[in-house]
Amino acid sequence: MSDAPIAPRAPLQLRRVHKYYGASVAALDGVDWSVPAGSVVGLLGQNAAGKTTLIKTALGLLRPTRGEAQIFGEDAWDLPAAVKARIGYVPQVITLYPWLRVRQLINYTASFYPHWNDELVRTLALNWAIPREEKVGNLSVGTLQKLAIVLALGHEPELLVLDEPAASLDPGARRDFLRTILDIAADGRRTILFSTHITSDLERVADRVAILRAGKITYDGELDELKDSVKRLHVTAEAPLPPTFSVPGTVRLKIEGNEALVSVRDVSEKIVDDIRRNYAATVGVQDLNLEDIFLELHHA
């Protein structure tokens, strides 16, 4: 059992979760992580980093090989009905019943929940131009994705988990979707976790970000903190820089003659002054957007 501190009443918690496929493929490698209540968390990671596995394990769709996943304090593998009524989930691949009409599928989904906001569902379907009388099998992939999101929102879940929800949406629908996410999150009672490759979406709505790399959470914190902490330094020295040139907290370093590009974490004025003094150099400090930070952290 992990001794790692867990935020109280975190809607979603993972404690030293390992998930192996077969004997040797570790999709999750000892993940200790929690999603604070009322936050909008973006989960970032390269392809095959383990994002979908993490989400499915957290929801109890996959069983951890070792460790423990909890939702609202309950074992995710065996959630009580009352807890499930508080969860909304949109999977990466949308699978629905093609022979039902949209309104029939909405009726069917609504029938399982003790509370269903029909007004919200009608409004979203109207705004997103989801044809209620059309058969689900005739919908495009983008419309299917919108429908899946609407179905996941109908019971107004306290925890909404979305696995790459905007991947198939056009720019207009994506903007509407993000606005809806912001509206849902506005009252601070709901927690939203979504994985994505589209970092600009994440910057627009997320207040926290977690970066998953090779099955491990390598960053978990406020989005603004991450953006403040990672900077790119443009170093131009009077003489060629030695191969031993280094900066504390270096994420990536590229030296070419008198010049160096250094991406660093937790850069301070003192570090910048030291470089100026030790190498007789000018140092420019550049802010990075989330996409640049992601690329730097992954050495891309």
Next chain:
Amino acid sequence: MRNRIERSRYAQIALTYTKPLPIRIWAASTAIGVLWIAVTTVLVGTTDSGVHAAMLFLGGSMAVWVGAMIAAHAKEQLADPRASLVPHFRTPHLVVAAVMFLVLVIGLASAVAGLQAWVAVHDVSLTGYLAFVLVLTALLAWMAQLQSPAMLIPIAAVLSPVMFADGRAWLSEILRGGAPKTGYVLLSASIAALVALWWRLSRMHEEMPDYACGVSPGLRLKVRMTGDPIFRRENAAGASRIETFVRHAARFDYVPNIAAAGFWRRARHWRHVIGTGRMPIFVAALLGVWVPLLHSTMTKDDVGLMVALVAASMVPGQMFAATWPRRWYVLGEESLRPASRRQFLREQGAAMALEYALTWAWLSAVTFTSATLFARWPYGVFAQLMMALPLMAGVQVLIFGILVWILRFRAGWLIIAPIFLVTAIGLAALIAGGTMAHAREVGMIMLVAALLTVAGVGITLDAYRRWLVTELD
């Protein structure tokens, strides 16, 4: 040698026929079957004509199945963007498929016919036997290609002579070589149908309606439910009027809330969205018409009775195996609806049991009623039928348990396996039941029925225990 194989495009394509595990299993089964036919034919020699007839049937069936598998494999390779974009892709694939077909199908059928000619118990003509094998192979291969219910029409037309005494005599005459011209016509027609199939495969492109019909059953189900734009036609097929009507989708116009409903009401709810809908009623109606027809055309009452029992006993399992795998692709999401894991799995199990029981009840009730009212089998035969009923019920419990147990693996090719399994178990039970009923061994029938039921319930409970620890993603 290894380098030559690796460099040869033709050899590499041929090796694809050995790659998927299901095909290896089928290939191994076929090889064992061929060996068994050869050994049995030689050992039995000239003594037992019934065994030789069975060997002819088995060998022919295997050849037909292998032929259809080769055609389906070729389609999977050619209904693919690479066939249009990669230079010189189609020709070697078609040539390899044709060579495999000639060697395995024609070779297997010729060998079986040759063995029969050697023991000389039945008068079997190679032309007649090949004609039968190739006609059925062509039908099955086109069925795999088009995957359309419309193919049932030519299949019914080809099989219809079996229904009539004159038809059966005509088929027997062709098989013996007594009608060589008809044999050659059938042979030529089947070869033409196969050449047409190869021609179509050589021109497959995305605008063809059969391009997107996935050959793999798992793929076929999945593309229908995920809306992949490549499979637009397939998706549309999943939303066709027929499918909507058969599934009785209109019942979802007004859906009661079941959040706090009782167990069986929730189980019925789960069944409605995925089950066979009105299909059991249609199949039962067909059986209801078919039974008296069989009675009027078969020479012996017992044969008609046997056919009716076979249909009523095996169709429920086959319909179930073809329908319920659809839930695989929504299981993850639906398992997150408000219900504990145990409650969810119990409700799913109850929904499946309900579906199975209702299908069997419909088919059996209509078959038996039709047999009573229209076929007018003698009282003795009808009494046998009623005596076999408990045994058939026990068989259904056993088949249900096995199917629920197998469904846990969620593999596309496993959908096919239960169909053969159901057929094998059903036939074995039927022969045993028929024999016991004929001898009026009521006590023995009840004992076997009870044993089958206990075994079925045991397997179902074990399946539930295993489902509890199965990942539902």
